[in-house]
Amino acid sequence: MEDERQANDTITFLGTAGARIMVANQILASGGLWLNLSGTEILLDPGPGCIVQSTKRKLRGEKLSAIILSHRHLDHSADVNIMVEAMTQGGFKPRGWLFAPADALETEPVIFSYLKNYLDGIEVLKEGKSYSIGNISFTTPIQHIHPVETYGMLFRTAEHTFSYIADSRHFDGLCHSYGGELLIINVLFLEPRLPVDHLSLPDAEHIITELKPKVAILTHFGTTLWRAKPWEIAQRLSQETGVRVLAARDGMKFDLSQLDNP
Numbered sequence: 001m002e003d004e005r006q007a008n009d010t011i012t013f014l015g016t017a018g019a020r021i022m023v024a025n026q027i028l029a030s031g032g033l034w035l036n037l038s039g040t041e042i043l044l045d046p047g048p049g050c051i052v053q054s055t056k057r058k059l060r061g062e063k064l065s066a067i068i069l070s071h072r073h074l075d076h077s078a079d080v081n082i083m084v085e086a087m088t089q090g091g092f093k094p095r096g097w098l099f100a101p102a103d104a105l106e107t108e109p110v111i112f113s114y115l116k117n118y119l120d121g122i123e124v125l126k127e128g129k130s131y132s133i134g135n136i137s138f139t140t141p142i143q144h145i146h147p148v149e150t151y152g153m154l155f156r157t158a159e160h161t162f163s164y165i166a167d168s169r170h171f172d173g174l175c176h177s178y179g180g181e182l183l184i185i186n187v188l189f190l191e192p193r194l195p196v197d198h199l200s201l202p203d204a205e206h207i208i209t210e211l212k213p214k215v216a217i218l219t220h221f222g223t224t225l226w227r228a229k230p231w232e233i234a235q236r237l238s239q240e241t242g243v244r245v246l247a248a249r250d251g252m253k254f255d256l257s258q259l260d261n262p
């Protein structure tokens with residue numbers, strides 16, 4: 001039926017670039033994830049180019065109910081101001097919520113003060129808390145190890161559960177804070193590169209093996225990972241873990257109904 005088809009859950013990858021070199025040169029696009037969950041549209045981590053990538057794909061800012069920032073780094077937040085404008089039609093139709101960690105909002109806010117008035121409100125993300133947006137809920141189970149305050153999210157829709165594991169160094173307790181049928185993992189490096197606080201491919205493999213989701217999607221690629229051809233890596237990981245692993249592509253739209261078929 002028409003109504004049921006509209007109630008599908010989809011995730012559009014506006015961009016797949018991670019961190020400085022990939023984003024600064026737009027070797028891959030950046031811009032975050034656009035969630036459409038049973039008709040509730042949510043923008044996650046609007047990095048540079050989000051307004052360009054979303055309008056190009058006919059995703060409409062004024063349909064958003066919320067914008068969520070995992071953290072304040074530029075590759076996750078650069079377009080938050082223009083996306084608040086788009087969500088509220090330049091402030092003429094105040095609406096929508098912004099979710100962000102305290103340090104994205106306090107001493108040096110990523111959002112201009114005049115735009116805050118366009119919103120229904122701002123919610124501060126904290127470790128272990130739950131939030132709701134319409135019929136969707138999500139939790140921020142654990143604070144990540146990253147140079148700024150950072151959270152990933154575990155989302156629940158009427159039909160599906162999925163996790164977004166945002167930027168972090170790997171640590172005990174990271175992977176078991178997450179779960180669900182689908183894992184989206186920001187994997188920057190091919191090899192571990194301590195002390196830089198990002199996940200590498202062996203970390204991602206460990207997480208996938210531990211959590212055994214139905215599908216795992218790798219994204220947020222740094223240069224080393226990109227040169228190693230993420231789609232080939234994903235294929236190898238699928239064979240090694242027995243989990244269907246995909247490498248996100250710019251503009252890829254993942255339909256969560258794919259999780260329903262065994």
Ligand SMILES: [Zn+2]
Nearest residue numbers: 071073146167
């Ligand atoms: Zn970051």
